[in-house]
Amino acid sequence: MTHIVHPYAHRLGILRDWKSRWFTADPKKYTAFLKCDTTIRTYLEKRIRGMYVAGVEIERGPKALRVIISTSRPGMLIGRSGEGAVKLKEDILVALRRAKVTDVPELKIDIVEVRSPESNAAIVGQMVAEGLEKRLPFRRVMKQTIEKVMANRDVQGVRIAMSGRLGGAEMSRREELKRGRIPLQTFRADIDYSRTIAYLPYGVIGIKVWIYRGEVFSEAKSAGQQRNDRKSQRQDRNDRTDRKPRS
Numbered sequence: 001m002t003h004i005v006h007p008y009a010h011r012l013g014i015l016r017d018w019k020s021r022w023f024t025a026d027p028k029k030y031t032a033f034l035k036c037d038t039t040i041r042t043y044l045e046k047r048i049r050g051m052y053v054a055g056v057e058i059e060r061g062p063k064a065l066r067v068i069i070s071t072s073r074p075g076m077l078i079g080r081s082g083e084g085a086v087k088l089k090e091d092i093l094v095a096l097r098r099a100k101v102t103d104v105p106e107l108k109i110d111i112v113e114v115r116s117p118e119s120n121a122a123i124v125g126q127m128v129a130e131g132l133e134k135r136l137p138f139r140r141v142m143k144q145t146i147e148k149v150m151a152n153r154d155v156q157g158v159r160i161a162m163s164g165r166l167g168g169a170e171m172s173r174r175e176e177l178k179r180g181r182i183p184l185q186t187f188r189a190d191i192d193y194s195r196t197i198a199y200l201p202y203g204v205i206g207i208k209v210w211i212y213r214g215e216v217f218s219e220a221k222s223a224g225q226q227r228n229d230r231k232s233q234r235q236d237r238n239d240r241t242d243r244k245p246r247s
Contacts, residue, residue, distance in 0.1 A: 007184060007193040007210065014187050015216055022060035033060060036101045040067060043095040047088070050130070051076050054120045061105070067092070068110045072117035085109055118152040121209040125196035128160060128207050132198040138166050138205075142177045149211065150179050157181040157212035164205035172203075181212055188215045 008016055020037050024030050037058050044056055044067075054070040071077055078085050089109050096104055117123040124145060131141035142160050149158045157180025165172050183189045190213040198205040 003185075005184075007191045010184075011187060011191075015190060019055065020058045020060075022058070032101065032103060035099065036065075036096065036104065039096055039099040039101055040092060043092060044069070047091065048077065050126070052114075052117060052123045052126055054114045054117075054122045064106045064108055065104065066108045066110060068112060070112045070114050072114040072120070072123055074111050074113045077111050085111060116152060116154060118149050119154045119192070119211060119213055121192040121194035121211045122196070124149055124158075124160075124211065125194045125207050125209045128162075128209070129196045129198035129205075132162075132200065132205055132207075138162060138175065142175070146177055146179050154213050155180070155211055156214050157210075159210040161208040162205055165200075165203045166205065168202055182210050183212065184210075186215070188217060190214055190216045 012018065022033060024033060040058065041056055044053075048069070048071075052072045054072065057068040057070075059066040059068065069077065076084070077088065079087070089107055092109075093104070093107060114120055114123065127148075128141055128145050131145070132138060142162070146158055146160060149155055157178075159176065159178040159182050161174060161176040163172065163174040166175055182191065184191065192209075192211045192213065194209045196207040196209070198207060
């Protein structure tokens with residue numbers, strides 16, 4: 001059996017949080033909530049394609065349904081004086097009605113800006129797909145993208161894999177380029193992962209991106225606090241040995 005696991009799911013509860021945050025014990029409500037989430041994500045995947053969206057998160061409360069869209073180009077989504085965000089909210093409600101999703105609470109849309117797009121795997125995958133759809137040579141797209149990603153200080157490793165009819169060849173194949181380290185099995189390794197599709201006249205090309213952004217440790221004490229703790233532990237041990245009766 002293979003040892004490959006999804007890098008995001010592998011770190012759920014350690015470095016990553018769920019992308020849909022809600023809970024219900026009622027099976028009927030669970031089915032309705034899941035259908036609502038799936039409808040929103042499927043619609044947004046088509047609606048905001050090409051706007052460099054890093055991810056969509058959904059939070060559900062008793063009175064409101066909040067959709068958080070992370071993008072490196074928030075101006076394209078918000079529009080002039082917020083018209084784009086209002087139109088997007090109306091379109092989502094229409095899509096939910098078409099899917100016959102009932103019991104939809106008040107819908108709120110938050111658009112969050114991604115400060116470092118080169119260190120986000122989803123945005124990098126969309127950059128690669130955009131280059132392929134412009135008919136650029138796939139090797140040049142991979143090399144230029146890797147150089148652009150590695151120029152970011154936060155990135156310590158990147159790997160890009162493509163599969164499909166690369167270069168319009170009759171036989172599909174897989175090509176891969178890697179730079180730096182990608183420790184997939186280390187839990188504390190902050191690895192961002194994304195899968196994207198490039199639509200070309202002779203078929204689709206699958207794109208996978210791994211970006212390693214260093215290790216993340218739990219909220220550890222500062223070095224000074226650790227030294228003080230060790231010093232106090234040594235002092236306690238010395239006090240206990242001094243209290244022992246001498247023969």
